[in-house]
Amino acid sequence: MVAKKRNLVVAQSGGPTPVINCSLRGVVETCRQMPDVFGTVFAGYHGIEGVLQEALLDLSAQSADEIALLSVTPSAGAIGSCRYKLREANTEDFERVIDVLKAHDVGYFLYNGGNDSMDTANKVAQLAQERGLDLVAVGVPKTIDNDVGDSAFQLIDHTPGYGSVARYWATMVAGANEENRGASPSDPVLVMQAMGRRIGYIPAAARLADPDREMPLLIVLAESGMGLAELADRINDMLRQRGRALVVVSEGLKLGDLGELADSFGHTQFSSSKTTVAQTVVNYLNEVGLQARGAARYNLSGTHQRHDMITASTVDQAEAYAVGRKAALMAAEGQSGYMATILRDEGPIYGVHYDSVPLEQVANSERVFPAEWITADGTDVSDAFVRYARPLIGEDWPSVPLVNGMPRFARLEQRFADRMLPGYVPQAYR
Amino acid sequence: MVAKKRNLVVAQSGGPTPVINCSLRGVVETCRQMPDVFGTVFAGYHGIEGVLQEALLDLSAQSADEIALLSVTPSAGAIGSCRYKLREANTEDFERVIDVLKAHDVGYFLYNGGNDSMDTANKVAQLAQERGLDLVAVGVPKTIDNDVGDSAFQLIDHTPGYGSVARYWATMVAGANEENRGASPSDPVLVMQAMGRRIGYIPAAARLADPDREMPLLIVLAESGMGLAELADRINDMLRQRGRALVVVSEGLKLGDLGELADSFGHTQFSSSKTTVAQTVVNYLNEVGLQARGAARYNLSGTHQRHDMITASTVDQAEAYAVGRKAALMAAEGQSGYMATILRDEGPIYGVHYDSVPLEQVANSERVFPAEWITADGTDVSDAFVRYARPLIGEDWPSVPLVNGMPRFARLEQRFADRMLPGYVPQAYR
Numbered sequence: 135m136v137a138k139k140r141n142l143v144v145a146q147s148g149g150p151t152p153v154i155n156c157s158l159r160g161v162v163e164t165c166r167q168m169p170d171v172f173g174t175v176f177a178g179y180h181g182i183e184g185v186l187q188e189a190l191l192d193l194s195a196q197s198a199d200e201i202a203l204l205s206v207t208p209s210a211g212a213i214g215s216c217r218y219k220l221r222e223a224n225t226e227d228f229e230r231v232i233d234v235l236k237a238h239d240v241g242y243f244l245y246n247g248g249n250d251s252m253d254t255a256n257k258v259a260q261l262a263q264e265r266g267l268d269l270v271a272v273g274v275p276k277t278i279d280n281d282v283g284d285s286a287f288q289l290i291d292h293t294p295g296y297g298s299v300a301r302y303w304a305t306m307v308a309g310a311n312e313e314n315r316g317a318s319p320s321d322p323v324l325v326m327q328a329m330g331r332r333i334g335y336i337p338a339a340a341r342l343a344d345p346d347r348e349m350p351l352l353i354v355l356a357e358s359g360m361g362l363a364e365l366a367d368r369i370n371d372m373l374r375q376r377g378r379a380l381v382v383v384s385e386g387l388k389l390g391d392l393g394e395l396a397d398s399f400g401h402t403q404f405s406s407s408k409t410t411v412a413q414t415v416v417n418y419l420n421e422v423g424l425q426a427r428g429a430a431r432y433n434l435s436g437t438h439q440r441h442d443m444i445t446a447s448t449v450d451q452a453e454a455y456a457v458g459r460k461a462a463l464m465a466a467e468g469q470s471g472y473m474a475t476i477l478r479d480e481g482p483i484y485g486v487h488y489d490s491v492p493l494e495q496v497a498n499s500e501r502v503f504p505a506e507w508i509t510a511d512g513t514d515v516s517d518a519f520v521r522y523a524r525p526l527i528g529e530d531w532p533s534v535p536l537v538n539g540m541p542r543f544a545r546l547e548q549r550f551a552d553r554m555l556p557g558y559v560p561q562a563y564r
Numbered sequence: 565m566v567a568k569k570r571n572l573v574v575a576q577s578g579g580p581t582p583v584i585n586c587s588l589r590g591v592v593e594t595c596r597q598m599p600d601v602f603g604t605v606f607a608g609y610h611g612i613e614g615v616l617q618e619a620l621l622d623l624s625a626q627s628a629d630e631i632a633l634l635s636v637t638p639s640a641g642a643i644g645s646c647r648y649k650l651r652e653a654n655t656e657d658f659e660r661v662i663d664v665l666k667a668h669d670v671g672y673f674l675y676n677g678g679n680d681s682m683d684t685a686n687k688v689a690q691l692a693q694e695r696g697l698d699l700v701a702v703g704v705p706k707t708i709d710n711d712v713g714d715s716a717f718q719l720i721d722h723t724p725g726y727g728s729v730a731r732y733w734a735t736m737v738a739g740a741n742e743e744n745r746g747a748s749p750s751d752p753v754l755v756m757q758a759m760g761r762r763i764g765y766i767p768a769a770a771r772l773a774d775p776d777r778e779m780p781l782l783i784v785l786a787e788s789g790m791g792l793a794e795l796a797d798r799i800n801d802m803l804r805q806r807g808r809a810l811v812v813v814s815e816g817l818k819l820g821d822l823g824e825l826a827d828s829f830g831h832t833q834f835s836s837s838k839t840t841v842a843q844t845v846v847n848y849l850n851e852v853g854l855q856a857r858g859a860a861r862y863n864l865s866g867t868h869q870r871h872d873m874i875t876a877s878t879v880d881q882a883e884a885y886a887v888g889r890k891a892a893l894m895a896a897e898g899q900s901g902y903m904a905t906i907l908r909d910e911g912p913i914y915g916v917h918y919d920s921v922p923l924e925q926v927a928n929s930e931r932v933f934p935a936e937w938i939t940a941d942g943t944d945v946s947d948a949f950v951r952y953a954r955p956l957i958g959e960d961w962p963s964v965p966l967v968n969g970m971p972r973f974a975r976l977e978q979r980f981a982d983r984m985l986p987g988y989v990p991q992a993y994r
Contacts, residue, residue, distance in 0.1 A: 150746050180749070208739050210746025217750035301969070308970050309638050309871035316580050316640025317867075319610070320647035324867060343970060409839070427993075433866030437747075437754060441739035444874050444961065527969050531874065531961070539731070539957050540738050540773060563857075 139171060140241025142465065144193075144274075145178030145185060147247035147254070148217065150210035151278050151295025152302075152446040153454035154246065155544065158213065159204040160458025161244055161274070162193050171466045176238065176551055180214030182245075182254070186227060186560045188234050190551040203544035205451060206534045209441040212546055220254050224561040231258055232265045237554040242465040246274040248282050248293075252473055253497035259471050273473030273493050274461045276454075278440050280335035283475075284499040289491045291478040294457055295440075297450030297526035300339035302439045303328060303382070304527060307343035307351065310380055310433075314350075318378035323369060323419060323430035327412035329439055331356070331386040334503045335523075336439070338515040340382040342527055345520050350376035356386035357503050358512035365389075365415060366423035368513050373426045387411045410434060443541060449528035453486060460488040484525035569601060570671025572895065574623075574704075575608030575615060577677035577684070578647065580640035581708050581725025582732075582876040583884035584676065585974065588643065589634040590888025591674055591704070592623050601896045606668065606981055610644030612684070616657060616990045618664050620981040633974035635881055636964045639871040642976055650684050654991040661688055662695045667984040672895040676704040676888075678712050678723075682903055683927035689901050703903030703923050704891045706884075708870050710765035713905075714929045719921045721908040724887055725870070727880030727956035730769035732869045733758060733812070734957055737773035737781065740810055740863075744780075748808035753799060753849060753860035757842035759869055761786070761816040764933045765953075766869070768945040770812040772957055775950050780806035786816035787933050788942035795819075795845060796853035798943050803856045817841045840864060873971060879958035883916060890918040914955035 144161050146154060158177075165172040177191040178184035184191070191213055193201070204212060220227050235243065243262075245255035252273045259271035275282045280296035283289035306326070314324045328337035334355030344351055350372050354360055360368075365383075372379040389411065409417070412432035419430040453476055460474040472490040479485040507519040535542045574591050576584060588607075595602040607621040608614035614621070621643055623631070634642060650657050665673065673692075675685035682703045689701035705712045710726035713719035736756070744754045758767035764785030774781055780802050784790050790798075795813075802809040819841060839847070842862035849860040883906055890904040902920040909915040937949040965972045 146746075150743065180746075183749075207742060209742040211742035211744075212746070214748075215746050304970060305874070306868060306872070308973070309873060310867065312637060312639040312641035312973060313580060313867045313871040314641075316576075316610075316642070316645050318644075319613075345968075409843075413839075431866065432864075433868055434862075434864035435868065436861065436863030437740065437743045438736060438863055438865065438868075441743040442736070443739060444735070524969070529969050530966060531964070534961070536960060538775075539954070539959050540734060543738070543742060 139173045141173040141176060141239050142242035142244065143176045143178055143185065143190065143235065143240050144244040144246065145181045146210055146213060146215040147181045147245065147251040148215060149278065149440065150215055151276055151440055152208040152298040152443055153294055153450050154210055154276055155204035155207045155212050156451050156454035157246060157274050157276065157294060157458030159201055160455040161462045162201050164459045164462035168466055172242065173239070177213035181216035181218065182220060182231070183216045183218045183560060184214065185234050186230050186558055188553050188555055190238060191546065192549045192551060195549045196546050200544045200546055203542065205455065206443055206532065206541065207543040208443040208446065212544055218560060218562065219250065220257065227561050228257065228261050230558050232262055232267055233555060235262070235269060236267055238551055241268060241270060243269055243271045244274055244461050244465060245271065246276050248277040249497055249499065252493045256471060256493040256497055270465050270468050270470040272461045272465045272469065273496065274458060275473055275475065278336065279330045279333050281333045281501050283496055283501055285502050285504065289496055289499055290475045291486065292476060292526055294450060294454035296335060297447035298445070299336055299439050300342060300523055301447045301527040302442050302445040303336060303339040304342035305445045306435070307340045307380065307382065311343070311349045314378050314380050318428070320428045321431055322373055322378045322426050322428045323381065323424065325381045325383060325412045325415050325430060325432040327383050327385050327410055327432065327434050330384055333501065334384050337382045337384045338503070338519055339523060341515050341520055342524060345524070349380060350378055351380045351382070352513040353382045353515055354384065354387060354513055355503060355508060356384040356388065358508060360387070360512050362389040362414065362418055366419060369419065370425040381415070383411050383415060385411055389414055443534050444531060446532050447526060447528045448530050448532050449526055451532060456488055464490055569603045571603040571606060571669050572672035572674065573606045573608055573615065573620065573665065573670050574674040574676065575611045576640055576643060576645040577611045577675065577681040578645060579708065580645055580870055581706055582638040582728040582870060582873055583724055583880050584640055584706055585634035585637045585642050586881050586884035587676060587704050587706065587724060587888030589631055590885040591892045592631050594889045594892035598896055602672065603669070607643035611646035611648065612650060612661070613646045613648045613990060614644065615664050616660050616988055618983050618985055618988070620668060621976065622979045622981060625979045626976050630974045630976055633972065635885065636873055636962065636971065637973040638873040638876065642974055648990060648992065649680065650687065657991050658687065658691050660988050662692055662697055663985060665692070665699060666697055668981055671698060671700060673699055673701045674704055674891050674895060675701065676706050678707045679927055679929065682923045686901060686923040686927055700895050700898050700900040702891045702895050702899065703926065704888060705903055705905065708766065709760045709763050711763045711931050713926055713931055715932050715934065719926055719929055720905045721916065722906065722956060724880060724884035726765060727877035728875070729766055729869050730772060730953055731877040731957040732872050732875040733766060733769040734772035735875045736865070737770045737810065737812065741773070741779045744808050744810050748858070750858045751861055752803055752808045752856050752858045753811065753854065755811045755813060755842045755845050755860060755862040757813050757815050757840055757862065757864050760814055763931065764814050767812045767814045768933070768949055769953055771945050771950055772954060775954070779810055780808055781810045781812070782943040783812045783945055784814065784817060784943055785933060785938060786814040786818065788938060790817070790942050792819040792844065792848055796849060799849065800855040811845070813841050813845060815841055819844055873964050874961060876962050877956060877958045878960050878962050879956055881962060886918055894920055
C-alpha cells in the first residue's frame, strides 16, 4: 500500500532564538528529501495566528539557497512567531485550526516552542483525531531560557537556543571585563541584566567567560532570593577586594527591599513597574550604596541576546538543525503526540543523540535551575554548571556571510497558499 | 651627532573604543622598529592618573604575541583609561606630570583621546618647554562619537573607533529587524538607544543596515529636536503603514514634553534623571501613545557597543593601527604639538592618508553633525551620510581568535617602572 502524500504545516510560538531558523531549515530540507511522504510544506505565518487566519507561507516554493541561509538568520523574522495562545475555553479557535488544516490537506503539524506550545500541539492532535482528521502532530523544542522539560534532564538535556544565548553572554562578559578594567576607577561597577524571568540559565552562562574565576564577577540569579541591600553589600565587598565589579543580574530578580527604598526616598522611581532590575541596582548604588569613587552603570541587552547571529553557538546551530530534522522524520513515521528531543551521551566526550518524548510529559513538566549549582553566597554558579553548559557554546565563531558589509539573511518570497475558507478573527481579538 | 635615545609614555583618556588597542599596538610596534630613537615604551596606567601616580606599565617588556593580540582586544582594559582631567587651575598636577616624565627620562608623550585630551597634551608640551624638559607631545585621535575635530572634515575625516561602533549598530539593527519582523504583532515596536550624547553619528549608523530603506526604521538624532509626542506620532504612522517599527534614538535626545507628561500622570517616573530616553519613549507608548495591539520594548546596549570586538570594522582596525604608527613616526621626527590625523582621499575609491594637524586647532574645534544629513522629517539620515559612513564599516568580520570558546584577548604582564618619586595624590582627589 502506498501512503497518500500529505501537506505539512510548521509554526513557531513564543520568543525567538538565534537558531530557531536552523530547526526550520532542518524540517524543510528533510521534507524535500522525502517527496513521497510530504507534499507542500507550509509555515503558519506568525505561528498559530497564521493558521487561524489561513496565512500559510509556501516554503516548498522557496529556493534551496534561501532555505540554507536560514541557518545564519537569527530570530523569527522568516516565518514569524506569536504570543497568541490557544486557550482551552476558546473552542472556536481550536475548531478553526482543524478546519484550516483540513482545507489544505495537512497531515503533519510541527509546532516549535516551549512547554506551553507542547501542550497546545497535544490538544490539536487530540482534537484532530476527534474530528476525523488524520493528523500527525510533533513538537520541536526551542527556548533561550533552557526551561523546557524536566529538572533531571531526562526529557531533554537542553533546549536549542540556549547554547547561543549562553555564548552571547560569555562573549559579552569577556568584552565587558576589558571595559570595566579600563574604566575603573571612574566607572567601577558594570551591571548587566540577563533575560530569563523564571529560571537562571542565561545569567549563569556569564560564568563561561571566566571558568577560572579571575574576573571580579558576581552572578545573581533570581533563584538566589537576594535583596537589594545584600546585593549592594556584595558589590561593595568586591570593590574593596578588586577595585571594580562586573555584576550579572537576572531580569527576574525580586529586589525585596524596594518598598523600603521608595519610602525612604519619597519617590516612586524604584517601583518595579517601570524600572528594570539593573537600573534599580545602579540607582541604589549611585544614590546611597556605592562605597567607592565613581559611578555604577548598566547595560540592558534586551532582544539583542536572541538576535545576535555572530555570537551564536555552532553546536547549537547543528543541534537545532538536527532536532528539526528529527521532528520531520518522526512525522514521516507517524509518531504523533511526541516532541523531538536532545539527550546527552554518557562519558567524557560531549555528544548527543536525538529521541522522542510524549508531548504530554513535556507539557506537564517544569524545569528549575538546580539549587546545588548556585554557590552558597548566592553570587556565583558552580563548576558543575560549567561542566554542563560549556560544551553547548562550542569552539568557533559561526560563519555568517556578509554582502555589502551586512549579514546576508534568508529572504523568503512572500508566497502564500490560496485561501479556501472565509476570514476569521481569532477569539482573543474580538 | 647621534641623538640620545629617550623613553616614551603613551596614555589614554576618556571612553574606550573597540579599536583603541590597535592604535596602542601601532605605537608599540613602530617604536620597536626604531630602537635608536625610542628607549623604553611605558603606558600611563589608567591614563594621566597613572602618570600622576607614577604607575608606568612597561610595554617594552611585553611579548610580541601579546602586543599583536592588542588588535583583537576591545576597550581600554590593557593599559586603562581615565576620566581625570588636568584642570588649568590644578597647577600642581601639571608640575607633577613634568616631574614624573623627567624622572623617567621621557622624551615622548603620546596622548590618545578626544578634543579635550588634545588640549591637555598641548598644555603638557608647553609646560615641559617652560620647565626645560625636551618633550615631544603628540596626539592620537580616538572616540566612538566621531566628534573630534571640525565639521568640514578638514582636520580629520573621521575618528578611529567610530567605524566599529557604526558597524555594531548596522549589524545589530539588521538582527533587530529579524526580531521585530518575527515578533510583531505582539511586540510591534523595538526602541534602541545609541550612545553619542552630543552628536548623532552613532544612531545615524543604523541606516547602514538598510541603505535601500526597506525596513520600517526611524532614526532620531538628538539634533532633530524632536519631542516625545511628535516621536510617538511618527512611530504610530509607521505602525499604520508597516505594522511594526524599529526606532533608533540618541541617548542625547531631549524629550521636551516630559514635564507635561509627569504632570498629567502625577508621578515622577518620567523625570529624566533616572530614566533613559528609550525607556521614556517606551513607557509613554505603552501607557498612552501606542495605537496598535501589543507593546513597545527597548534595548540599551550601553557599553557593549564599544567592547564588542566581533562587530568591529576591519577598516577601523587598520586605520587605528596606522594612526598609532603615524603618531610614533611624528614623535620620532620631533613633531611636537601635533595630532596624527586621517584624511580621506579624493575620488570614488575609498582611501585615506595620514597626516598631522596642530593640537591647538583640534582643541579649539567642534564638530557637529551636518544639518543637511538629517532628513526634513527628522526621522532619518540622508544618502550623503551613507556615502560618508559606508566605507568605514568595511566588508568582513574581523578575525578574533578563540581559545576554549572565548576570545583570546591580550594579557599584558603587570610590570611597572620602579618608582623614583614620593607618592602623590591627584589634586581632584584631595
